[in-house]
Amino acid sequence: MKVLQVLNHFLPQQTAGTEVYSWALSKQLQQHAVAIQIVIPNYGKETAADYVYDGLAVHQYAEPSVVDRSLIMGFRAPDGLPHFIAYLKNEQPDIVHFHELAGSNGITLKHVQAAKATGAKVIMTFHLAGYSCKTGTLVYKGEVLCDGVIDLKKCSSCYLHTRGYVKAAPYLVNTSAMLHQLAIDASKWNNKIGTALGTVPIIAKLQNDLHALIAHCDRVVTITNWYKRVLLANGISENKISYIPQGLPLAVNVDAVKEREAGSPLRLLFLGRINKFKGLHLLVEALRTIDPALVELSVYGNSDDAVYEQELRSKTSDRKNIVWKGKLQQQDVVTTMQAHDVLCLCSTFSEMSPLVIQEAFAAGIPVLASEVYGNAEQIKPEVNGLLFRFNDVASLKQQLLRLIEEKGLVAKLKEGIERPKSFEEVGEMYKRLYREVMADV
Template sequence: MIDSLGMGGAERMLFNYLQHLDRNRYEPRVCVFRVRDGNPIAAEIERLGVPVDLLPASGIRDFTNVVSLVRYLRSHGIDLVHTQLETVTVHGGIAAKIVGLPTVHTLHTFAYPEATSKEIRRSEVAWFALRNFHDKIIAVSAAVGDYAVAKGRVPPERISVLYNGIDTSSFRRRNEADRAAVRKTFGIPADAALVVTVAVLRREKGIQFLIEAWPDILEAVPNAYYLIVGAGPFESQLKSLATTYKLTDRVLFAGARNDIPEILGGSDLFVLPTLDDVLPTVLAEAMASGLPIVASRVGGVPEMVEPGKNGLLVAPADQTQLAEACVRLLRTPDEALRLGQGGQDVAETRFNVRNQVRKLENIYQELLERTNSS
């Protein structure tokens, strides 16, 4: 069960996992509560042969939806419920308990409620549901698992850390053909040093700090270009900042793209100056492409980037550290190559979706056996 099937990270991850789930052991179907941006992921899931059912819910306080969910679970002979995102945490958990089914929930984010009584109550209701209606909580990073224990008072023995998985085989290793093609596509000189960020353009991604650091980077690496891939609500502010710093010829905005593997494969350095992130999947994708990483030391990022092994970590919102780290890797290609190769190893061993799905199936099996024996 999931709130919606727009283009968010949780929705994409659901598709990745369904793609590799063992159909000899499991017969999945997806229940979605609302439509967001047309629910484009629904069509992709259906192409896998997985049914997608819409059971509309107006909000977290619409408990009439629980009655519909109970009927749904019984009519389809469901054996186990896996919920993702907020509304289904509550409604799906209650309905599963009424029917007597084991329940798993994936916790994707740090749930920071806004300082309003309504948002605080919503957060408290969600934490209550996690504590009382779910048998297992999957945290996508150890950091978010610790947060669930500290903030949500979730029993630590009920939490399992399972990193998001990616299809590492779909990302291209850095190569000269992609290098030339990317530079031609965006009008970048063939010999340019190319730094890339792929992200939803929100203030929290911290891209503004790298733009502010770019004049210092250019002073040390005159042929450096910065390619920002993605769209979002902070895009106009970032473009204005690039104009203010007279960087419009060196800081380029690619918009939303569907050729991310090719862009990563043709770049020299990946930077994510995020201010807070649970486990940014894009870092695993960049690692799978053989790119060295510069990223902020926040949230679950240190669980992905190990200084000296696959990248460098910097303090968030620190233009000086960002500039120094980027310059260091752009001016020492041997170190950058070594860190990029280390990143490929990390992506394969820690974030390969096939390995992660097997671990998820083991969690399912453990809960099913426990339920059947009780």
């Protein structure tokens, strides 16, 4: 069986959840005699390139597109699409497995449609919520968790709100809806006003694209139950969906966790990208009025928002109990976690299924997290961790004080941790899925 794993980037150029997941899956499938190739765009290049990473052949097809508004809006196909199609025809894979789509010069819906047209079986794994939410957050107007059902007016209002049109949103939505009913797509006007007035068609396209994506896939995979429910709520047939839960990509040798000495500070860990979506600012604010002698915070992660990071560094410059430690190598994550008592995950958006939670459980430490869907599905409150109210500093502080003051709470939460699923199990589930799909006529 020959399988192409298709995504926008791959290791070592980019190291994020989707890349690590695809790598781990590919390595597992290799062990089961599945011929694997990774396919990604060769951005800005008119020629293809190939390289090998950890025994995996990676093909970069030529993708010379110059990114402009028409490409971003999906009004034209990326210039590299013919090169992608030519590669598929040359390789003749049994299965083309997509892991992400982009709205520009990366992998798009047109690539999925092209793969299906070759006669290959097509699978899509959902790693993000952006296929059914234009903001990608599933947080309505940045304030409350959304049910995920695509509604033209509701989603248009939310999208405009996040774009800064707070007061004008009601008027823009009504006008956009009227134009949409008249079959006038203002999003094709090449200016900001056109984009704003074209919001309803933009949401309609999101909805249509989701159903077109499902129609061109033999099966789609959700790594969480909560996103499966979102797809079902949007009218996706259950027999098109396979649920394959998250696993731990790296095998880890777990040493005994070093217990905190009586009277010593609670050792907190933040591990993730330094941006507002990961919510480090909430944690910094919650710690501001807690005695620094009672708690320590180690901050690990790369920044993709320099202004945000600098602001937080300035706020914590006089706090000796908050230490910025930079990037952490993947192979060192679990052992570093074991030197801490609790992982803090303060997400301000609906992450799909944060791998860092599984890594914390592998390390034997509980998690304090915001109650967004991806966190809440993995954490059993009062059993293996604690949840605080979304975007609520007071609720976060309350849980931090419990961890500091309630004798035996951290130890109890540690006892409730179950060992995460291994990627060997994930690989077995995908192998069965591949066989099922290949058997379907």
